[in-house]
Amino acid sequence: MSKVRKETIAIHGGYEDDPTTHSVAVPIYQTVAYAFDSADHGAALFNLEAEGFRYSRISNPTCAVLERRVAQLEGGVEAMAVGSGQAALHYAVANLLDPGKNIVSVPQLYGTTHTLFAHYLRRLGITVRFAESDQPAAIAALLDENSRGVFCETVGNPAGNMCDIEGLARVAHAHGVPLIVDNTVATPILLRPIEHGADIVVHSMTKFMGGHGTTMGGIIVDSGKFPWRNHARRFPMFNEPDESYHGLVYTDHFGDAAYIARCRSVYLRTTGSVLSPLSAFLLLQGIETVALRVERHVENARRVAEFLRNDPRVDWVNYVGFPDNPYHALARKYLNGKACSLLTFGAKGGYDGAVRFYDALKLIKRLVNLGDAKSLACHPASTTHRQMTREEQVKAGVTPEMIRLSIGIEHADDIIADLDQALDAARLRLDVLAAAS
Ligand code: PLP
Numbered sequence: 001m002s003k004v005r006k007e008t009i010a011i012h013g014g015y016e017d018d019p020t021t022h023s024v025a026v027p028i029y030q031t032v033a034y035a036f037d038s039a040d041h042g043a044a045l046f047n048l049e050a051e052g053f054r055y056s057r058i059s060n061p062t063c064a065v066l067e068r069r070v071a072q073l074e075g076g077v078e079a080m081a082v083g084s085g086q087a088a089l090h091y092a093v094a095n096l097l098d099p100g101k102n103i104v105s106v107p108q109l110y111g112t113t114h115t116l117f118a119h120y121l122r123r124l125g126i127t128v129r130f131a132e133s134d135q136p137a138a139i140a141a142l143l144d145e146n147s148r149g150v151f152c153e154t155v156g157n158p159a160g161n162m163c164d165i166e167g168l169a170r171v172a173h174a175h176g177v178p179l180i181v182d183n184t185v186a187t188p189i190l191l192r193p194i195e196h197g198a199d200i201v202v203h204s205m206t207k208f209m210g211g212h213g214t215t216m217g218g219i220i221v222d223s224g225k226f227p228w229r230n231h232a233r234r235f236p237m238f239n240e241p242d243e244s245y246h247g248l249v250y251t252d253h254f255g256d257a258a259y260i261a262r263c264r265s266v267y268l269r270t271t272g273s274v275l276s277p278l279s280a281f282l283l284l285q286g287i288e289t290v291a292l293r294v295e296r297h298v299e300n301a302r303r304v305a306e307f308l309r310n311d312p313r314v315d316w317v318n319y320v321g322f323p324d325n326p327y328h329a330l331a332r333k334y335l336n337g338k339a340c341s342l343l344t345f346g347a348k349g350g351y352d353g354a355v356r357f358y359d360a361l362k363l364i365k366r367l368v369n370l371g372d373a374k375s376l377a378c379h380p381a382s383t384t385h386r387q388m389t390r391e392e393q394v395k396a397g398v399t400p401e402m403i404r405l406s407i408g409i410e411h412a413d414d415i416i417a418d419l420d421q422a423l424d425a426a427r428l429r430l431d432v433l434a435a436a437s
Contacts, residue, residue: 006188006192006291007190007291007292009069009072009073010069010073010189010287010288010291011288012065013068013069013072014064014065014066014068014069014071014072014123015065015069026281027062028062028281028410029061029062029277030058030277030278031056031058031060032055032285033054034054047246048248048253051317053220056274056277058204058264058265058268059264060274060277062277062280062281062284063280064276065280065284065392066081066217066219066275066283066287067081069223069284069287070188070203070209070219070221070287071413073188073192073287074183074188074193074194075192075223076194076201076221076222076224077260078221078222078224079221079222079434080220080221080263080264080268081217081218081280081283082217082220082268082274083216083217083274083275083279084204084216084217084218084273085182085184085202085205085207085216085217086112086214086218086274088203088204088220089113089116089182089202089218090116090273091220091267091287092220093117093149093180093182094124094126095119095123095237095259096235097126097149098125099125099126101126101146101147101153102126102127102128102146102147103117103126103127103128103143103177103180104139104142104143104147104150104151105117105128105129105150105151105152106131106134106139106151106156106168107130107131107132107134107396108156108395108396109396110153110158110184111380111387111388112158112384113182114385114388114392114396115153115387117130117352118430122162123302129147130395134161134168135167135277136167136170136171139171140175143171143175143177145408147219148235149172149177149179149180150168150171150172150175150178150179151180151290153181153182153184154181154182154185154186154191154193154198155186155191155320155340155342156397157342157370157404158320158342158378158380158397158402158404159162159344159345160327160333160344160397161344162320162335163181165181165196165197165334166221166337168197169197169198169199170197176230176231177234179196179198179200179233180198181193181200182203182204183203183214184202184206184207184371185340185342185371186334187208189290190294190298190335190336190340191334191335191336194221194225196334198283199222199226200216200222200223200226201220201221201223201257202219203218203219205218205231205283205286206218206369206371207370207371208293208297208370208371209283209288210282210286210287210371211286211287211371212286212355212373213372213374214282215280215282216279217275217276217283219261220260222256222257222259224256224257225234225256226259228250228251228258228259229251229345237250237262238259238262239251242262242265244266244394245265245266250267255321289435293409294341296409297407297408297409298338298340298341300375300410300415301319301339301340301407302339303415303416304343304405304407304410304412304415304419305319305339306320307415307416307419308419309322311420311423313345313348313423313426313427314345314346314423315345315346315401316345316346317344318343318344318345319339319343320339321338321339323330341406342370342406342407343404343405344405345405346399346402346403347401347426349426350400350401351400351401353426354381354401354402354403355379355382355399357422357423357426358377359421360421361377362421363375363414363418364415364416364418364419364422365377366379370404371406371432372406372408373409373410374408374410375405375406375407375408375410375415375418376408377403377404378404378406379402379403379404380402380404381393381398381401
């Protein structure tokens with residue numbers, strides 16, 4: 001499958017017709033455990049000497065198809081699916097760090113990822129250093145001998161910044177640490193970060209990959225390219241015997257897939273944020289159409305961005321598809337000359353104006369999600385980013401009047417008509433307020 005294109009991988013990747021039933025659709029293996037032929041067979045499975053399944057907290061055949069499919073889509077060696085994007089982020093980072101160590105992150109992050117990094121990981125003795133900007137030089141300035149990774153969202157949510165993945169990978173690798181990226185907003189259809197030097201790719205599959213707003217899920221993809229053995233002092237967990245697993249040395253046993261294998265046997269096995277087989281099935285259904293959907297999302301977003309930009313009721317539009325956007329050149333380079341379907345804008349009237357506009361939407365859903373077939377709107381200052389201080393919000397690219405739109409695959413004219421009427425409704429009320437004062 002590695003030679004076929006993304007559109008084909010999305011439909012066939014990781015699955016051969018089921019050997020027992022010849023089922024063409026991926027079966028839902030709704031089982032907790034798998035019978036052993038004998039005590040010796042069980043022992044061989046536990047010793048990782050035989051291939052197979054033992055218990056669904058560790059792996060499950062339906063989830064395994066999803067893992068292989070997403071690994072192929074991203075061009076990685078292996079992947080591990082988990083119950084949510086947040087679980088994937090937690091495991092992806094925790095797998096690299098012991099207490100006292102740090103990672104360096106760009107500041108433009110999804111709000112809960114910021115909370116995970118700034119508050120929860122700190123309580124485990126792990127520090128996340130937030131750089132002043134997403135520029136590689138700003139990251140390099142914070143790396144030290146205790147650093148174990150560099151983190152970014154390839155396209156920041158909701159800031160809409162496009163990271164220079166090659167530049168960040170260069171800085172990380174010069175320091176002997178991996179680059180971990182969250183590729184949720186871009187999807188492997190627009191961007192495959194491993195081709196640009198990223199070592200570990202994380203997704204919230206809850207978004208574009210599933211694509212229908214029905215199913216939570218996360219995944220970590222291991223590129224298999226980071227040379228853990230060359231950095232054994234920094235990463236003893238992959239290179240020294242693991243006492244919790246019969247003294248196994250991950251790099252010896254799993255070679256290129258040492259990182260993801262440890263993630264599974266340490267984090268998934270012991271803390272258990274598993275993806276259910278039914279969820280894996282639903283996500284696989286979604287992934288079959290991801291390439292088509294992304295194409296339509298992107299085209300609709302372009303039409304919406306142009307409408308907003310030409311509208312006098314709108315103060316500003318942040319859309320990487322505009323040539324005067326500061327991230328346009330990076331977007332052209334990394335997103336195949338396209339832009340993604342997430343954009344932000346500020347309606348006139350500050351925080352209150354944004355809230356009035358938001359309340360007037362009819363077709364576009366008011367919620368905190370993105371990447372659904374439906375068009376969605378979020379007001380980050382009052383929801384996803386409300387736990388941050390004002391200063392942290394600004395660093396994360398959030399302003400009080402900002403509305404984030406995730407443009408769906410409805411007819412573009414209908415999306416635009418809804419925005420138009422909501423802007424009108426907000427402005428009318430502004431007029432009423434002005435007349436009353
Ligand atoms: N990463 C990004 C960029 C997100 O936007 C989100 C959620 O919005 C997440 C991770 C978390 O994913 P989940 O909601 O599946 O835990």
